[in-house]
């Protein structure tokens with residue numbers, strides 16, 4: 001399996017490192033790094049000429065990328081949920097030419113007011129764009145949007161690319177890849193690690209596999225939306241990596257939930273538990289981020305619980321396919337199923353703690 005880790009850290013030689021390490025200039029350093037790492041491709045001609053405009057009033061900047069010659073690369077974005085919206089927004093803010101579609105049209109409106117174009121079906125987006133990204137809920141919607149009636153595949157042809165960033169299983173990704181490749185277009189699976197905030201901040205981790213030439217051609221775009229990207233070889237490896245990561249995350253959250261409730265039951269302050277954990281070897285950003293609100297029984301949605309359960313279900317099937325026992329994940333999946341049955345599907349996945357709450361019997 002060809003595996004490589006590509007960091008987007010090359011820095012423009014005319015910018016001092018002190019300037020770049022200032023938090024307010026972090027995004028500038030990122031944008032300059034994108035420019036230095038530009039890699040042309042015979043089919044996809046991404047931007048080569050950056051224009052930076054600073055706003056001293058807000059102490060921030062906007063980056064406009066325009067091509068020196070020829071037409072600007074047209075980027076499609078299908079699926080504008082919690083993740084897709086901020087990802088498409090970051091492309092727009094970087095000056096990209098973006099065309100959007102979402103099943104519920106009203107979610108396109110904020111993007112359209114930021115300058116996005118709109119097409120009424122995935123086929124229309126794929127036909128009018130050079131490369132199309134898709135961020136859909138689950139395997140069923142990813143297949144439908146890519147391969148269904150008026151789906152993206154109907155608008156694709158040689159010289160175009162399709163990048164599916166949804167979290168799906170290996171078989172689904174391979175099925176989508178076959179449909180896309182049959183049109184002559186290139187395919188890249190690129191599920192992301194990182195939630196709502198990393199999506200907003202352009203700090204996602206892309207787990208890509210498929211056509212390496214498309215990976216290289218879209219590298220600049222992945223760097224706008226993310227902080228790092230892994231190229232993992234054949235289609236399916238990105239999906240598998242994402243499912244393993246999310247299987248671990250789901251179990252970590254379930255274990256954390258048990259700890260919070262047990263600490264409370266034995267008379268400890270669960271907020272102190274969160275603080276203790278944050279200082280030790282098992283500290284994780286997830287615990288510090290979600291712990292304080294979990295203690296207050298509040299679960300503002302960043303990663304919907306129904307998607308975490310979907311990922312556990314898909315990870316269990318993956319493990320089954322290679323006869324790997326994953327008993328912790330199997331038990332964890334049951335807990336998320338209970339949480340779903342209690343109407344918590346659209347809450348954040350940290351609401352799984354609710355499935356463990358029982359009244360004291362004396």
Ligand SMILES: NC(=O)C1=CN([C@@H]2O[C@H](COP(=O)(O)OP(=O)(O)OC[C@H]3O[C@@H](n4cnc5c(N)ncnc54)[C@H](OP(=O)(O)O)[C@@H]3O)[C@@H](O)[C@H]2O)C=CC1
Nearest residue numbers: 079080081082083103104136137141167195196302303307
């Ligand atoms: N949220 C997170 O923290 C992360 C999520 N992910 C993964 O990213 C993907 C998207 O997640 P997220 O944005 O949170 O999910 P959302 O539920 O917020 O968005 C799902 C998107 O899929 C669309 N959709 C659902 N069903 C269909 C269908 N049958 N046909 C067409 N479109 C459909 C929705 O359209 P509509 O608006 O019409 O409902 C919406 O655009 C999932 O695979 C998830 O597992 C990965 C990393 C982090």
Ligand SMILES: O=CC(=O)O
Nearest residue numbers: 192193194195303
């Ligand atoms: O898939 C969810 C995430 O946080 O990553």
